[in-house]
Amino acid sequence: MVRLNERLKKIYDQVRPGESVCDVGTDHGYVPLALLESGISEKVIMSDISAGSLLKCKENAEALLPDAAPFDLRQGSGIEVLESGEVDTVIMAGMGGMLITEILGKDYHHSHSFKRYILQPRKHVGRLRYWLLDNDFTVVHEDLAREGKFIWPILTVESFGRALFVNADPDDIEFEYPLTLLDHRNEHTEEYIKNALRLERLKLESKSEGSLTTFKELRTQKHRVERLEYMAERL
Template sequence: MNLRLNTLAQMVDRGARVADIGTDHAYLPIALVQSGKIDYAIASDIAQGPLDNARDDIAQAGLEKQIDVRLGAGLVTITHEDKIDTVVIAGMGGKLMVEILTAAWQNDFQFKTLVLEPNVGEPGVRKWLVDHNYQVVAEDLIEEAGHTYELIKAIQVETPVKLSKAEIFFGPLILQTKNPVFYQKWQGQLAYHQKLLVNLNKAKNKDTEHIKQIEQEITMIEEELNDQS
């Protein structure tokens, strides 16, 4: 597995019952079962092609009895009888991720642990977690093959854990560590935001709300990049 999948695997608790949503080749559940970290997983995908790949790889690993393969959108493939306590969703946009989690929530599916890797829209995912009584307990910001990835592990709690605007935007634990990838990512994002702001201000019909949002984000980014503490 690559660095991204290995990091996600490290976030899964030993003995968890896992549903890997958007599993593709099922590399993650296969690795988790092979390592002895978990005994059971569901590999779920919306597309038949990736699911066929997953089924072939699971069969080749001899794990058909421990990994179920299911076709369907989001978490609709999961039943209460599965007793899934950990959901992994990786490699999709944050907006879609939130839609999947919300749909499950509305159907009375709540999971103890979420391991998430949105490839865009990370603040929206963290806001959803806060709004639904999840606490971020692990985060990592990694770089692989020219892309940066934010990985988030959250657990359900009884008392809501509030996050500041900056913590929602950057990640509460990512802010605490600020590894080299943090500076790489946000220096690039600062340049992108500054260019976007110039273009927004050039528009004939100015979107003042969007301009204000980008200005606020630029201020936050500059503050965190300049804060070396």
């Protein structure tokens, strides 16, 4: 039986029954293998840029689901391994947020040919959210999952756009900690927000003491703290 930790299980849970899936950067392949095993997806593609990762995935697949062979394993970068519209849902997990934007940004029509994405960035989630909004993708579900000492965001994204506001900056805290995190709160939300608030307060303290801090930097940092205080009061 394929075993999933909390992070992988929450990614798995975002796939709807009957959807075909490609897991980009699959490495161990556990999520697509679990989807095949449970019958949630009949068609899964496992892809990775690394031959070593793909070999690991193949060995796991043959050991865990010998009856499901042959497996659709593809080596290559991002969604280049797919024909346009070839699957319903693309998963990209455990990759940097900026790498995800590079993969999606290569070809607008190709990336919009897939209906849904399940994205679990390791870094730069604010910049990823900004980029998605700016490129006609909409976050329809937010989740948080614990893995060891980390709490990771998981974004379910659909391929339709809403008009972007003006004067936004990719580093704005609103993209890192959107209010939708409160709408989709779970057992990790309080710790996630309070940790962020603690770190941002420490930064404010050190910026307040720094003689080189500009007024604008101080105001921005104060805004970051107040934003998180606003969210913490509504947990």
